[in-house]
Amino acid sequence: SGESDTKTLRIAHGLDVNHPVHQAMVYMRERLQVYSGGSMDLLVYPSGQLGSERENLELLQIGSLSMTKVSASSLEAFVPEMKMFSVPYLFSSPEHLWNVLQGDVGMELLEAGKPYYFLGLGYYDAGSRSFYTTEKPVYQPDDLQGMKIRVMNSQSAVNMVNTMGGSATPVSWGELYTALQQGVVDGAENNPPSFYLSKHYEVAKYYLLDEHTSIPDVLVFSTNVWKELTSEQQSWVRQAAADSVTKQRALWKASTELALQEVKKAGVEVVEADKRLFANKTAVLREQYEGTKIGALIQRVLAQDTGLSSDDQNSQGDAQ
Amino acid sequence: MKLLSHLAERSDTLLRWLLIVLMALLLIDVSWQVLTRFILPKPSSFTEELARFLLIWIGLLGSAHAYRHKMHLGIDVFVRTMSSNKALVVSRFVQLITLAFALAVLVYGGSKLVLLAYHLEQKSAAMQINMGLVYLALPISGALFALFALEQMFAIPQSTEELV
Amino acid sequence: MDSTIIILLVSFVVLLALHTPIAIAIAVATVLTMLATMGVDAALTTVAQRMASGLDSFALLAIPFFILSGYLMGQGGIARRLINFAMVLVGRFSGGLAFVNVIACALFGSISGSAVAATSAIGGFMIPAMNKEGYDKNFNTAVTVTASTTGMLIPPSNILIIYSLASGGVSIAALFMAGYIPGLLVALSLMLVCAVYAKKKNFPKGLKYSFAEGLHHLFAAIPSLALIIIVIGGIIAGYFTPTEAGAIAVIYALVLSLGVYKEIKLEELPDILLKSVQTTAIVMLLIGASASMSWMLSYEFIPQSFTELALSLSENPIMILLLINIMLLVVGTFMDMTPAVLIFTPILMPVMAAMGISPLHFGIMMILNLSIGLCTPPVGSVLFVGCSIGKTRIGEVVKPLLPLYAAMFVCLLLVTLFPQLSEALPRAVGLIE
Numbered sequence: 006s007g008e009s010d011t012k013t014l015r016i017a018h019g020l021d022v023n024h025p026v027h028q029a030m031v032y033m034r035e036r037l038q039v040y041s042g043g044s045m046d047l048l049v050y051p052s053g054q055l056g057s058e059r060e061n062l063e064l065l066q067i068g069s070l071s072m073t074k075v076s077a078s079s080l081e082a083f084v085p086e087m088k089m090f091s092v093p094y095l096f097s098s099p100e101h102l103w104n105v106l107q108g109d110v111g112m113e114l115l116e117a118g119k120p121y122y123f124l125g126l127g128y129y130d131a132g133s134r135s136f137y138t139t140e141k142p143v144y145q146p147d148d149l150q151g152m153k154i155r156v157m158n159s160q161s162a163v164n165m166v167n168t169m170g171g172s173a174t175p176v177s178w179g180e181l182y183t184a185l186q187q188g189v190v191d192g193a194e195n196n197p198p199s200f201y202l203s204k205h206y207e208v209a210k211y212y213l214l215d216e217h218t219s220i221p222d223v224l225v226f227s228t229n230v231w232k233e234l235t236s237e238q239q240s241w242v243r244q245a246a247a248d249s250v251t252k253q254r255a256l257w258k259a260s261t262e263l264a265l266q267e268v269k270k271a272g273v274e275v276v277e278a279d280k281r282l283f284a285n286k287t288a289v290l291r292e293q294y295e296g297t298k299i300g301a302l303i304q305r306v307l308a309q310d311t312g313l314s315s316d317d318q319n320s321q322g323d324a325q
Numbered sequence: 326m327k328l329l330s331h332l333a334e335r336s337d338t339l340l341r342w343l344l345i346v347l348m349a350l351l352l353i354d355v356s357w358q359v360l361t362r363f364i365l366p367k368p369s370s371f372t373e374e375l376a377r378f379l380l381i382w383i384g385l386l387g388s389a390h391a392y393r394h395k396m397h398l399g400i401d402v403f404v405r406t407m408s409s410n411k412a413l414v415v416s417r418f419v420q421l422i423t424l425a426f427a428l429a430v431l432v433y434g435g436s437k438l439v440l441l442a443y444h445l446e447q448k449s450a451a452m453q454i455n456m457g458l459v460y461l462a463l464p465i466s467g468a469l470f471a472l473f474a475l476e477q478m479f480a481i482p483q484s485t486e487e488l489v
Numbered sequence: 490m491d492s493t494i495i496i497l498l499v500s501f502v503v504l505l506a507l508h509t510p511i512a513i514a515i516a517v518a519t520v521l522t523m524l525a526t527m528g529v530d531a532a533l534t535t536v537a538q539r540m541a542s543g544l545d546s547f548a549l550l551a552i553p554f555f556i557l558s559g560y561l562m563g564q565g566g567i568a569r570r571l572i573n574f575a576m577v578l579v580g581r582f583s584g585g586l587a588f589v590n591v592i593a594c595a596l597f598g599s600i601s602g603s604a605v606a607a608t609s610a611i612g613g614f615m616i617p618a619m620n621k622e623g624y625d626k627n628f629n630t631a632v633t634v635t636a637s638t639t640g641m642l643i644p645p646s647n648i649l650i651i652y653s654l655a656s657g658g659v660s661i662a663a664l665f666m667a668g669y670i671p672g673l674l675v676a677l678s679l680m681l682v683c684a685v686y687a688k689k690k691n692f693p694k695g696l697k698y699s700f701a702e703g704l705h706h707l708f709a710a711i712p713s714l715a716l717i718i719i720v721i722g723g724i725i726a727g728y729f730t731p732t733e734a735g736a737i738a739v740i741y742a743l744v745l746s747l748g749v750y751k752e753i754k755l756e757e758l759p760d761i762l763l764k765s766v767q768t769t770a771i772v773m774l775l776i777g778a779s780a781s782m783s784w785m786l787s788y789e790f791i792p793q794s795f796t797e798l799a800l801s802l803s804e805n806p807i808m809i810l811l812l813i814n815i816m817l818l819v820v821g822t823f824m825d826m827t828p829a830v831l832i833f834t835p836i837l838m839p840v841m842a843a844m845g846i847s848p849l850h851f852g853i854m855m856i857l858n859l860s861i862g863l864c865t866p867p868v869g870s871v872l873f874v875g876c877s878i879g880k881t882r883i884g885e886v887v888k889p890l891l892p893l894y895a896a897m898f899v900c901l902l903l904v905t906l907f908p909q910l911s912e913a914l915p916r917a918v919g920l921i922e
């Protein structure tokens with residue numbers, strides 16, 4: 006589309022057009038047009054039109070797609086260090102998380118995909134994941150005993166729920182509403198905007214803000230397409246991506262606040278968890294990495310903790 | 326030409342038995358999944374993945390087999406109205422298109438995908454097998470498609486009915 | 490944008506007209522269109538990736554299983570027991586065998602996923618039986634062919650699974666529930682045509698059974714009928730996924746035909762497996778190729794352009810639906826149902842979204858529309874199978890088909906105008922709001 010002298014880039018993601026991620030990408034398009042004086046365009050493909058996260062990564066490697074957004078856990082296959090984000094209670098606060106993401110560790114991880122034909126351009130906020138249940142509330146790990154909890158199809162997620170005492174059940178996200186309604190599972194876990202936008206709050210009336218993991222989203226660019234850009238075009242893309250990250254974090258924060266407000270209005274019991282109970286129960290998951298590459302990375306992450314107490318910082322309003 | 330049709334016949338026989346075995350395996354695999362979900366406490370996540378990958382293999386290899394036996398759906402109303410000479414030219418053209426599709430998309434595109442997956446050590450989520458193994462069905466199916474298309478191109482049609 | 494649509498349309502139509510296998514025509518037209526915006530390497534590799542990943546879906550696995558269970562039921566004595574059961578219900582009326590045919594097709598349709606399977610399984614028994622009773626051979630074939638399509642709407646249904654996939658994940662359970670009322674509506678209206686026909690032609694009354702015989706046939710059919718409750722009940726209640734239900738249907742049919750009825754021998758199994766693989770592979774190549782085409786359509790924003798075009802024609806949802814029906818009826822005369830659903834669903838879905846028409850209502854309408862196409866020349870797989878089983882020619886079946894088409898067409902209008910017909914049942918069992 007467009008005149009031949011316009012450089013058209015294409016970005017795809019799996020979320021709906023009302024999601025902060027999509028809106029931030031539309032903003033990235035506007036910024037790129039401004040920086041490039043209209044000589045570059047960015048077409049945004051929402052709702053998984055071009056494929057799943059794994060397939061989109063493959064399209065970057067093939068070169069038919071320029072850019073995509075994937076969860077850090079989708080990158081584990083290429084950059085095993087990304088497994089770090091699935092370790093429960095690794096970050097003491099959102100500030101700690103963002104210090105790490107925008108510091109050396111975060112930047113190294115963005116570059117680590119290069120041998121696999123993709124380059125990370127920044128992180129989007131994906132909040133923190135917490136449990137929600139249908140029949141009875143959960144206040145402490147013991148309450149999960151015997152409960153079937155839906156998890157993402159990932160080994161780390163399965164391990165985490167099983168370690169806490171629940172029984173992890175992989176169900177596809179699209180079928181989860183019915184699964185909750187019909188009692189195929191007793192609960193699930195996700196961040197507030199997903200809990201709200203999926204309408205799971207209609208059937209799951211207990212939301213425990215235990216915030217076990219904070220797995221960010223990553224903006225990745227195809228190195229095949231990157232090579233074809235002039236260094237000037239590359240810097241416009243980087244600037245537009247950086248603007249989009251700032252925008253997305255603000256949108257995410259607002260959308261988290263709105264989500265919590267709306268689910269409470271709908272009669273959901275939202276409870277602050279005593280996170281220490283959950284953190285103690287899952288300490289073994291962090292210890293298993295001791296002496297490995299990921300273990301060393303975890304040490305660097307812990308060293309970057311500013312020491313703010315989590316009780317002050319992890320209240321619901323902060324970027325989760 | 327004898328060699329070609331001999332090779333095609335042999336490959337198809339082999340293919341038939343492979344397909345029967347894969348289909349039986351698929352049935353056993355999903356039945357096992359149903360069983361484990363209702364009887365055993367832990368659901369098995371690799372049975373689902375195995376089933377999906379088996380379907381890719383059955384679908385792609387089975388398509389080549391179905392092509393040899395002219396089972397794929399097509400619209401023959403216009404070709405039916407043609408003279409037998411014209412129909413022969415058209416059917417040769419379509420066989421050429423099929424050959425090009427098989428070589429370019431399935432063999433070439435498929436091999437690129439296989440190499441990419443091997444090079445990047447792309448592992449599947451549950452079984453942790455290389456995705457190249459899954460994509461390998463593409464070039465193999467393409468090679469069979471190409472073989473069967475060549476066989477048809479060099480075969481002498483027995484009747485006009487065979488052309489459409 | 491305009492040039493890409495022209496490349497796509499011209500290459501696709503020419504390839505189709507030359508009798509290229511539809512799946513290959515789809516893939517080749519897709520590659521040619523993609524070359525306008527990307528390099529050869531990227532285009533070929535992307536199409537290859539879509540063809541493999543298009544099949545990478547657990548929901549699709551239900552298809553080979555329902556195909557296999559259909560073959561097992563056809564050969565394993567289940568079809569005949571359903572026919573006997575239908576005979577007890579309606580055999581005594583004038584034109585009874587025609588009613589039996591429709592009901593048996595609907596019953597068979599409700600345990601198997603495919604119309605072709607129903608035509609060969611039920612038609613294989615019913616057409617000769619009706620011929621023997623003095624019914625018109627062409628009428629018998631026409632009834633079997635149209636009645637078999639009710640199995641497309643009455644669950645389980647492979648085409649509804651394919652639609653669920655093509656529409657981006659409309660719940661299969663909800664679609665299955667949505668198909669019941671329209672499917673039964675078609676069956677009833679076909680029986681109405683049969684009744685009029687039977688009266689006019691003075692068709693004989695069928696068999697009248699004694700109470701004991703009736704009871705015997707009822708009991709004989711219970712294991713077959715139980716499958717409906719297990720499979721559909723299990724899916725609706727959420728005990729298992731449609732794919733798992735498909736596997737259960739296969740195991741159940743295996744046990745019944747191999748162990749209980751003993752009408753299939755173990756050595757016949759490889760052949761039945763191969764037949765299922767063939768039918769499955771034809772569908773899968775279409776699905777893979779269509780996955781690449783629908784990817785390319787999204788990539789070029791063609792559904793959006795089509796939506797703008799449609800909305801510029803009319804903003805009245807009913808008008809749009811009627812226009813789409815006319816288009817699909819034309820498509821259906823030339824194209825089989827599976828490729829038509831795979832090609833048109835991704836293009837039409839955004840139009841439906843813009844009009845506020847539910848994907849459930851639209852899906853059922855489209856399948857009913859294309860069901861008519863399955864029975865029309867020049868291209869109609871069910872019609873072809875029916876004619877070969879009824880040992881007659883297409884030209885001769887068309888005349889008795891006309892009133893049956895009319896009945897289906899009236900049902901199509903009702904389903905188009907009244908979304909409640911599709912939505913009431915899934916809403917009642919809580920599958921939609």
Ligand code: NA
Nearest residue numbers: 598640643645
């Ligand atoms: Na059915």
Ligand code: NA
Nearest residue numbers: 822862865868
């Ligand atoms: Na037709």
